[in-house]
Amino acid sequence: MEKLIREWPRTPENDPYKFGLEKLAERLQPLLEGAALVLAFNEFCAPTVEDAVADLAKQGVELVTVVPTMLTPGGSHSEIEIPAILEDLRARHPAMEIRYAWPTDLDLMARMLADHLKKFDS
Numbered sequence: 001m002e003k004l005i006r007e008w009p010r011t012p013e014n015d016p017y018k019f020g021l022e023k024l025a026e027r028l029q030p031l032l033e034g035a036a037l038v039l040a041f042n043e044f045c046a047p048t049v050e051d052a053v054a055d056l057a058k059q060g061v062e063l064v065t066v067v068p069t070m071l072t073p074g075g076s077h078s079e080i081e082i083p084a085i086l087e088d089l090r091a092r093h094p095a096m097e098i099r100y101a102w103p104t105d106l107d108l109m110a111r112m113l114a115d116h117l118k119k120f121d122s
Contacts, residue, residue: 005044006041006046006048007046010045015045018041018045021039021069022039024069025037025039036061038055038056040052040053042068042077042082042085043077049066049085049086049089050085050088050089053089053093053096053098054092054093057093057095057096061096062095063097063099064096064098064099065098065099065100065101066082066086066098066099066100067100067102068082068101068102071104072104072106072109073103073106078103079102082100082102083100086098086100
């Protein structure tokens, strides 16, 4: 059932989150100074984090940094599920260094949101 859910045909209409994330990735990629960017999903969409890391390992990638899109503290995905997945992946791929860019710097997030809010001042 999980495979069916992850691989059902997605469109911007039936999965705006996935397509929104892809748009964010398009804007992020040029800012990464040549580093590769691979999208992976904790649930619902493909590829899984496990599949993405396995593909990177097959390509000979030695360093992976994972960043969640849920940026605020308190979420079970970012604080519990993803760290558990990464711990398992570290055991499966001992030659690969897997970093987790978490927790997000709340001061940085606050500045970004303040700058964003200024756009709505009249």
